[in-house]
Amino acid sequence: MTHDILTHERLTRRAFLKGAGSLVVTFTFLPQRSSAADAAAPGKSVATNAVDGFIEIHPDNTVTIYSGKVDLGTGVRTAITQIASEELDMPLTAVSVIQGDTLTTPDQGVTFGSLSIQVGGMQIRQACATARAVLVQRAAERFKVPASVIKTHEGQCWNGSERVPYATLIETEGLILKVDPKALLKAPADYVIVGRSVARLDIPGKVTGRFEYMQDFRLPGMLHARVIRPAGVHAELLSVDDSAARKLPGFVATVREGNFLAVVSRTEWGAIQASQAIRPVWSDWQGLPEQDKLWAYVRNTAVSKSEDLQKVGDPAAVLQQSPKALRATYDFAIHTHGSIGPSCAVAEWKDGKLTCWSASQQTHLLRKQLAQMMKVPDADVRCIYIDGSGCYGRNGHEDAAADAVLIAKVVNQPVRVQWMRADEHGWDPKGPPTLLDFAGAVDETGHIAAWSSQAYIPQRPAQVSVTLLTADLANMPHEDAHPGNVHQALAIGYQVPNLKTTVHSLSHTPFRASWIRAPGRMQNTFGNESFMDELAHAAGGDPVAFRLSHLNDARGRECLERVARLAQWQPRTTPASTEGDVVRGRGVSYIKYELVRTYVAVVADVEVHRKTGKIRVTHFYVAHDCGQIINPDGLKNQLEGNIIQTISRTLLEEIKFDRSHITSLDWKSYPILTFPEVPTIAMDLIDRPNEKPWGAGEPTASVVPSAIGNAVYDALGVRLRSVPFTPQKVMQAMRTTI
Amino acid sequence: MSQTYTLKVNGATHTVTADDPKMPLLYALRNDLALRGPRFGCGLGQCGACTVHLEGVAVRSCSVPISDAAGKSITTLEGLGSPEHLHPIQQAFVDEQAAQCGYCINGMIMQAKALLDHNQHPSEQDIRDALALNLCRCGTHARIIRAVQRAAAALA
Numbered sequence: 001m002t003h004d005i006l007t008h009e010r011l012t013r014r015a016f017l018k019g020a021g022s023l024v025v026t027f028t029f030l031p032q033r034s035s036a037a038d039a040a041a042p043g044k045s046v047a048t049n050a051v052d053g054f055i056e057i058h059p060d061n062t063v064t065i066y067s068g069k070v071d072l073g074t075g076v077r078t079a080i081t082q083i084a085s086e087e088l089d090m091p092l093t094a095v096s097v098i099q100g101d102t103l104t105t106p107d108q109g110v111t112f113g114s115l116s117i118q119v120g121g122m123q124i125r126q127a128c129a130t131a132r133a134v135l136v137q138r139a140a141e142r143f144k145v146p147a148s149v150i151k152t153h154e155g156q157c158w159n160g161s162e163r164v165p166y167a168t169l170i171e172t173e174g175l176i177l178k179v180d181p182k183a184l185l186k187a188p189a190d191y192v193i194v195g196r197s198v199a200r201l202d203i204p205g206k207v208t209g210r211f212e213y214m215q216d217f218r219l220p221g222m223l224h225a226r227v228i229r230p231a232g233v234h235a236e237l238l239s240v241d242d243s244a245a246r247k248l249p250g251f252v253a254t255v256r257e258g259n260f261l262a263v264v265s266r267t268e269w270g271a272i273q274a275s276q277a278i279r280p281v282w283s284d285w286q287g288l289p290e291q292d293k294l295w296a297y298v299r300n301t302a303v304s305k306s307e308d309l310q311k312v313g314d315p316a317a318v319l320q321q322s323p324k325a326l327r328a329t330y331d332f333a334i335h336t337h338g339s340i341g342p343s344c345a346v347a348e349w350k351d352g353k354l355t356c357w358s359a360s361q362q363t364h365l366l367r368k369q370l371a372q373m374m375k376v377p378d379a380d381v382r383c384i385y386i387d388g389s390g391c392y393g394r395n396g397h398e399d400a401a402a403d404a405v406l407i408a409k410v411v412n413q414p415v416r417v418q419w420m421r422a423d424e425h426g427w428d429p430k431g432p433p434t435l436l437d438f439a440g441a442v443d444e445t446g447h448i449a450a451w452s453s454q455a456y457i458p459q460r461p462a463q464v465s466v467t468l469l470t471a472d473l474a475n476m477p478h479e480d481a482h483p484g485n486v487h488q489a490l491a492i493g494y495q496v497p498n499l500k501t502t503v504h505s506l507s508h509t510p511f512r513a514s515w516i517r518a519p520g521r522m523q524n525t526f527g528n529e530s531f532m533d534e535l536a537h538a539a540g541g542d543p544v545a546f547r548l549s550h551l552n553d554a555r556g557r558e559c560l561e562r563v564a565r566l567a568q569w570q571p572r573t574t575p576a577s578t579e580g581d582v583v584r585g586r587g588v589s590y591i592k593y594e595l596v597r598t599y600v601a602v603v604a605d606v607e608v609h610r611k612t613g614k615i616r617v618t619h620f621y622v623a624h625d626c627g628q629i630i631n632p633d634g635l636k637n638q639l640e641g642n643i644i645q646t647i648s649r650t651l652l653e654e655i656k657f658d659r660s661h662i663t664s665l666d667w668k669s670y671p672i673l674t675f676p677e678v679p680t681i682a683m684d685l686i687d688r689p690n691e692k693p694w695g696a697g698e699p700t701a702s703v704v705p706s707a708i709g710n711a712v713y714d715a716l717g718v719r720l721r722s723v724p725f726t727p728q729k730v731m732q733a734m735r736t737t738i
Numbered sequence: 739m740s741q742t743y744t745l746k747v748n749g750a751t752h753t754v755t756a757d758d759p760k761m762p763l764l765y766a767l768r769n770d771l772a773l774r775g776p777r778f779g780c781g782l783g784q785c786g787a788c789t790v791h792l793e794g795v796a797v798r799s800c801s802v803p804i805s806d807a808a809g810k811s812i813t814t815l816e817g818l819g820s821p822e823h824l825h826p827i828q829q830a831f832v833d834e835q836a837a838q839c840g841y842c843i844n845g846m847i848m849q850a851k852a853l854l855d856h857n858q859h860p861s862e863q864d865i866r867d868a869l870a871l872n873l874c875r876c877g878t879h880a881r882i883i884r885a886v887q888r889a890a891a892a893l894a
């Protein structure tokens with residue numbers, strides 16, 4: 001695909017041209033205001049129902065948007081800029097975004113679940129629509145004409161002959177208003193910015209080394225710290241000998257608080273050396289399960305609560321009467337986020353008040369957690385977001401923040417904590433192990449007669465937060481870990497007369513859990529869509545046709561039909577021929593995300609080497625319907641990323657551990673997909689400009705493992721029910737099937 | 739203990755003091771020279787985020803002691819171009835919108851530059867092989883490949 005680059009001047013001429021779908025539009029944007037450097041706007045509202053919570057129009061007629069949702073490398077900043085610019089009728093170049101600063105941005109919730117646009121962006125859109133309506137009203141009064149006469153364009157109101165900039169209209173009265181939930185939104189047919197591939201604002205800085213990441217942020221007088229984690233997950237710190245560390249130039253302090261241990265130096269290298277020179281003695285702790293008995297361990301973990309998500313008819317009775325009922329167990333390994341840049345944060349205490357800079361996806365929540373940990377009022381804590389390395393969920397950013405906060409308090413100077421690679425792999429919270437049992441039966445008409453699924457997943461505390469590791473180690477106040485809403489997507493959207501989907505919440509999981517891209521949805525969908533394939537084959541049906549025959553949702557059907565067309569799918573009912581060493585197959589998978597939003601259907605093409613068991617995904621096809629598309633190229637970027645990352649998780653990734661601690665501590669012991677293994681990807685984006693924009697990104701991730709597993713079945717006639725699909729597991733499955 | 743080193747970075751000469759001759763070059767570039775192109779990813783030579791050119795060769799600055807780099811010519815991402823004057827490879831990454839979080843992109847561009855310096859007409863396979871040891875977690879690979887192809891065409 002080639003992109004035509006449009007400058008701002010050319011856009012204004014070409015903006016109204018139709019059919020410019022694949023263009024990427026580039027602008028010279030306002031230098032983004034660095035929230036770090038910004039003086040606090042005294043008294044600025046941070047209410048989510050106040051226009052001035054989200055919008056500030058400056059005297060030079062530029063505007064700042066305050067977004068509680070942050071850009072985790074997904075292009076959210078650009079998309080929010082587009083939404084605000086469109087709804088305000090402001091030039092794109094006049095809009096800048098401040099994200100995730102607890103002092104100035106409204107609390108729009110954690111940046112997760114592919115909800116930034118669907119929820120966060122829509123709050124901002126409504127605030128902008130409210131503002132525009134009021135500006136129009138004020139202009140009407142000024143010009144003494146009815147409001148219906150006033151048009152808005154490029155940050156100005158005009159009555160056909162005279163113009164007045166927005167900035168003038170707020171000079172006396174400001175913009176202190178409640179968001180009007182009924183304020184009329186612009187008609188999508190009039191959009192000139194939303195729906196277009198506006199170039200990402202951050203990319204020029206990122207490709208030239210000018211962009212400031214969290215890891216680049218520095219404060220005057222700042223010290224460098226490194227953490228030293230326990231030798232066993234719950235080992236006790238018995239003693240510390242830091243005599244060698246103390247001799248290093250620049251050494252400042254050893255910080256010890258319970259089982260929390262860190263060293264502080266004037267230089268970064270000094271801190272690293274000190275962390276290697278220090279000699280802690282830890283108690284022998286061996287409380288982890290044996291890795292190769294993990295699934296027995298999960299199955300035997302006490303269930304604290306069981307809950308039926310769906311219950312229709314009587315699947316148990318039907319299954320009992322079906323001589324050919326199918327039963328299958330699926331499992332999905334423990335994964336790390338694997339951010340390329342390990343977590344980093346800076347903290348500073350001044351007059352009892354704390355400021356903490358981090359790449360947290362949840363600065364408002366982090367503020368509460370830090371306040372709780374340090375026993376200070378929320379109001380004394382300010383958390384500021386600075387972009388970090390991509391994080392795909394709740395990784396180590398918040399823990400590094402808490403590390404910095406505690407150390408800065410002890411040494412009474414600003415402190416930067418940078419986790420090392422082993423800290424990140426070893427101690428970021430993990431995607432928990434997931435076990436799924438299925439049973440199903442098909443009737444003589446080739447339809448599903450009964451479906452029963454049971455998921456074994458960690459329980460969820462009421463509070464949506466994950467323990468701060470620092471607080472846990474240092475024995476300071478903290479709450480329980482939260483794995484995310486991992487029950488989601490176990491329920492299915494297919495028409496089945498006898499159906500039961502059940503979640504068993506386990507009282508314990510081996511590692512601190514958190515949400516990682518498509519949490520639970522990926523694991524549950526792996527089971528659902530693989531088992532759907534098993535039933536299709538049991539019924540002798542083509543996997544696409546079989547799905548369609550159980551689906552009466554028009555948008556879902558269209559999505560499946562379009563991916564079949566895109567992939568030139570040929571009906572297939574038996575595994576492909578198994579001649580030769582390398583066999584090929586293709587598999588399909590589908591989801592309506594959480595049964596209420598984005599539709600995705602994918603086809604994966606694979607090659608499997610029968611002598612080595614190695615799988616290569618060669619092509620991926622995706623049809624995607626998330627309603628209104630804000631930025632087509634940004635959407636494609638997200639879908640590509642979600643597919644490639646999830647192929648990696650499916651084929652390669654598994655956290656390894658011994659009885660004491662994680663042993664996958666670097667990229668050798670936890671390999672991820674590399675360039676030679678990346679497939680080609682074809683996409684069909686279904687745009688529905690008059691619908692709401694739904695989340696995009698992780699819905700696509702959720703269908704990847706099952707599509708690959710189904711393709712392997714198509715190639716080999718062997719069903720893979722355990723992620724990752726390592727060569728050993730493929731060979732093992734071939735031996736047991738044949 | 740502390741010693742002075744001369745670093746020739748992006749055409750300018752700097753004097754840097756370090757306490758340890760084994761301190762990796764990366765820390766001097768980032769902390770003493772305030773450069774943001776080379777990034778800390780693993781410190782183990784496994785990811786490529788820290789890549790710079792040393793005498794025209796792509797190296798992992800997390801694994802090169804400052805004492806080995808002293809006096810040699812070093813180029814970082816900043817030395818290729820600026821947002822106002824993008825190098826053709828940087829331009830190609832912008833044109834293809836080849837970044838998500840962008841944390842790996844320094845390594846991708848510096849490694850691609852090393853490839854294109856020696857192979858003006860790389861095949862897609864050449865590009866994949868040249869970048870095989872550079873890790874990206876966001877899954878931007880497909881775009882990065884297209885960007886390097888575009889850059890090759892622009893430079894040829």
Ligand code: FES
Nearest residue numbers: 779780781786800
């Ligand atoms: S930081 Fe140097 S290779 Fe990873």
Ligand code: FES
Nearest residue numbers: 840842874875876
């Ligand atoms: S773009 Fe995020 S690691 Fe490559």
